[in-house]
Amino acid sequence: MTTAGPIAETNAAIELAYREAYGSVLATLIRFLGGDFDAAEEALADAFATALETWPRDGIPATPAAWLTTAARNHALDRIRRDRRHAEKLVLLERELADTEVAPMQLGTEGGLTDDRLRLIFTCCHPALPLDARVALTLRTLGGLTTPEIARAFLVPETTLAQRLVRAKRKIRQARIPYRVPFGEELPERLDSVLATLYLVFNEGYLASAGDTAVRHELCAEAIRLAALVADLMPERPETHGLLALLLLQDSRREARVGPDGSIALLDDQDRTRWDRAEIERGLAALDRGFAAAARLSHASVGRYLLQAAIAAEHARTLDGSPTDWQAVATLYQALTRIDPSPIVELNRAVAVAQAEGPAVGLALLDDLAARGELAGYRLLPAARADLLRRLGRLPEAAAEYELALSLSDNDAERRFLRRRLAETRS
C-alpha cells in the first residue's frame, strides 16, 4: 500500500483501474462463479463501491486489479451466504476457493488473468448469440462500457440495448454456452466470429457519420485495444495480427478522412501530414507479425484481414513521398476476391486496376459488374463509374452517374463530396 493520497488521487486511481482492469477482473469472476455473468457484475460493482470508501483511507493498493478481484470474490461469497437457497453452491465455491487460493499479487499479473479474458471474449462472441448481442456483450463486459454509452454509440434506445444484454445472458445460461477457449476444428470458425465482432465495433465507430464523435472514437479505441489483446493472447494465429494491423492502419487516417468543410476526403485528396505516424508504425509491425505467423503455418493461412491490412499498408507506405503501388494493390484485391468473392471487393479491385492500368480498363471491369446487377442500389458503384467517366472526359455520362450516386447516399459528408464533383463536371 502506498500512503493515502488526496481524494482526487484515489478517484483517478479508481477510474484508471476501471478502464484498465474491469474486463480482466470480471472475466476471472465469471469463471469463479461458474459462468454467472450477472452475479459477477454485481460483485465487481460492490468491489468498486468498497474501493471508493477504503482507498482514500488505506491508500491505493499496489496491484488494484488483484485487490478488486479479491474484494469482489468476498462480496460474491457474502451474497451467496446471505441467500440460503444457494447453500449447495456455497460449499462448492468455498472448496474451489480453498483449492485455487493464490497470493493476491499473483492474481494481478498478466499470466493469471489472460486465459480468463480469452474465455470471456470467446463466450461473448459465440455464434449462437445474435451479432448485435455479441457486440453489446463484448463492449459491456470486456470493454467496461456502460449500457447508456453503448446505446448512444449504436443510436438505439437504452431499453433496447438493456434487453439485448439480458436476452444474451439468459441464452448463455439456459443453453449453457461454455466459458472456455475453443480448440481444434472449432477454433477457426469461432475465432472468425470474434474478429468479425471486433471489426464491426470498429466500423461502427469509424464509418458512421451520425452520433456523438467522442463515443464513436471510444468504439474505435476499444476495438483496437481488444484486437491487440487477442493478437497478444493468440500470436500463432495470423489473422489476429491481420485484424489489428487493419484497424490501426485505417484509424491512422481518421483525422485526414474528413475535409475542412466536413466532406469525406478520398485517399488521393487527403492531407497525408494528418495521418497518425505512430499508429502506422504499430500497424505495419502487426502486419509483419501476421505474415510471419502465416509463414510458420503449413496451410494457406493468409486470410481476409491480413490481405486488407496489406492493402491499407500500401497506402500508408506513401507517407515517405513515394507513389502508391497500384499494381500491388490490384494484385492484393485479386487475392482477396478468391477468399471473399463479393461484388464490393470486385468494385475495389476495379478502382485499383483503373489507377494501375488506366481508367478505360477499370471502367470495363465496372461495366461488367454493373451488368450483373448485384450492386444495384449500392451508391459506391455509380460514384466509382462517375469518377472514371470524368477522367475519360465523358462528362455528361459522369454527371448522370454522380446524380444517381447522390440519390442513393444518405451520408451528409459523402453528399457534399458528390455535389462538389457534380458541379465540376458541369462547369
Place this chain on the structure above:
Amino acid sequence: MRYMLLIYGEEAQQDDATGGASDDAPEISPPWLEYTSWLLREGIHTAGERLATSSSATTVRVRDGNRLVTDGPFTETKEVLGGYYIIECDNLDEALEAAARCPAAASGSVEVRPIIGMPVPESVPANAAG
C-alpha cells in the same frame, strides 16, 4: 444438460433418406444408423424417434373452449420436422458438435434446444369422473 435436436428437412429428402415413407416398417438408411450408433457409443443418446410424413399430421387448437382440429402441420415452410433426438451433453458446444454430425445437417437443418424439463406430479389423484 439435455438438448433436443429437432431435425428439419424437405419431405422428399426424408423419404429418400429412409427408403420411402412406409407406415409401419421404418427402414433406417445407413447414415442414420451410423449416426445413432455414434451417439450411443459416445454415451450421449437419451432418446430419438422418426416422425411419419407431415401429410399424416393433425393440429389441435382450443379457442374459447372450442376444439379446432386442422389438417397438416402448423407451419407452411418447405422444411418440416421429421424427427428428433434427445442427447445429454455438458454444454452447448458439445451439443452443436453432435448436431453437426447428424445426416440432416448436410441437407436440411438441425435445431438445438436445451430441455428445461417439466415436473411430473408425484401422485396422480384418481379422476372422479373417469
